[in-house]
Amino acid sequence: MSVTIKNPEEVEKIRIASLLATEVLNLLRSLVVAGVTTEHLNDVAHQHITQVQGGIPATLGYHGFPKSLCTSLNHQVCHGIPGSRILQNSDILNIDVTVIKDGWFGDTSAMYTVGTPSIRAQRLIDVTYEAMMRGIEAVRPGATLGDVGYAIQKTAEASGFSVVREYCGHGLGRNFHEEPQVLHYGKPGEGLILEPSMVFTIEPMINAGKKDIKLLNDGWTVVTKDRSLSAQWEHTVAVTETGVEILSGAAHPE
Numbered sequence: 001m002s003v004t005i006k007n008p009e010e011v012e013k014i015r016i017a018s019l020l021a022t023e024v025l026n027l028l029r030s031l032v033v034a035g036v037t038t039e040h041l042n043d044v045a046h047q048h049i050t051q052v053q054g055g056i057p058a059t060l061g062y063h064g065f066p067k068s069l070c071t072s073l074n075h076q077v078c079h080g081i082p083g084s085r086i087l088q089n090s091d092i093l094n095i096d097v098t099v100i101k102d103g104w105f106g107d108t109s110a111m112y113t114v115g116t117p118s119i120r121a122q123r124l125i126d127v128t129y130e131a132m133m134r135g136i137e138a139v140r141p142g143a144t145l146g147d148v149g150y151a152i153q154k155t156a157e158a159s160g161f162s163v164v165r166e167y168c169g170h171g172l173g174r175n176f177h178e179e180p181q182v183l184h185y186g187k188p189g190e191g192l193i194l195e196p197s198m199v200f201t202i203e204p205m206i207n208a209g210k211k212d213i214k215l216l217n218d219g220w221t222v223v224t225k226d227r228s229l230s231a232q233w234e235h236t237v238a239v240t241e242t243g244v245e246i247l248s249g250a251a252h253p254e
């Protein structure tokens with residue numbers, strides 16, 4: 001399958017689903033406090049998506065994933081499974097929400113801090129956000145995915161952090177994951193040339209230490225090999241005639 005160009009009605013459907021996912025991220029913000037479990041966050045999100053939004057949590061049952069959110073704590077890179085872990089002071093947490101509405105997908109994630117994070121943890125979160133935004137700012141017709149990856153990699157590495165290579169952004173629409181693969185590293189001018197109405201995510205995973213990762217025995221949770229902290233932000237974006245639109249709106253740090 002190749003990269004699909006969406007028509008304006010299709011982009012609108014993805015915008016709607018993406019804004020619902022952002023609404024969930026915003027709803028959860030006040031609930032991420034010491035003493036709650038990640039399972040509780042999952043349950044609140046599941047209820048809201050299914051009962052209030054009339055949507056479907058895309059991760060639930062996706063290749064057997066058991067929950068309606070991904071919750072990735074501290075040295076977890078992505079695909080953490082909500083469970084009995086109780087949040088505690090200075091934890092950092094990524095929550096990744098994907099909503100299906102009327103058959104269309106929207107995918108976004110954000111970082112949360114519990115109590116007072118370390119200065120280094122907060123810096124990792126802020127640099128990862130900046131890296132995502134630099135990548136988004138590189139999106140316009142005629143630019144390449146290499147330009148996007150380069151912007152992200154340059155931002156992360158300039159702060160001494162590293163870019164996870166094994167997972168990438170992705171096209172989406174009627175499917176969770178479509179072409180193109182959006183690498184979070186690269187070289188200017190290389191890769192796919194962007195055209196208006198392409199829709200994809202940008203979702204860099206940035207490690208405080210080395211880039212290497214490993215998969216836990218649960219078959220899902222990805223962690224840093226050196227157990228250094230990892231952060232991620234994700235937006236769903238569309239290429240416009242003149243630049244880029246963030247379909248998932250502007251969920252930003254605090």
Ligand code: MF3
Pocket residue numbers: 059060062063065069070079096097098107201203220234
């Ligand atoms: N939402 C993730 C992404 O950004 C995918 C999660 S798939 C799951 O692509 F199976 F781990 F839930």
Ligand code: CO
Pocket residue numbers: 107169170201203234
């Ligand atoms: Co995604």
Ligand code: CO
Pocket residue numbers: 096097098107108109203234
């Ligand atoms: Co996601």
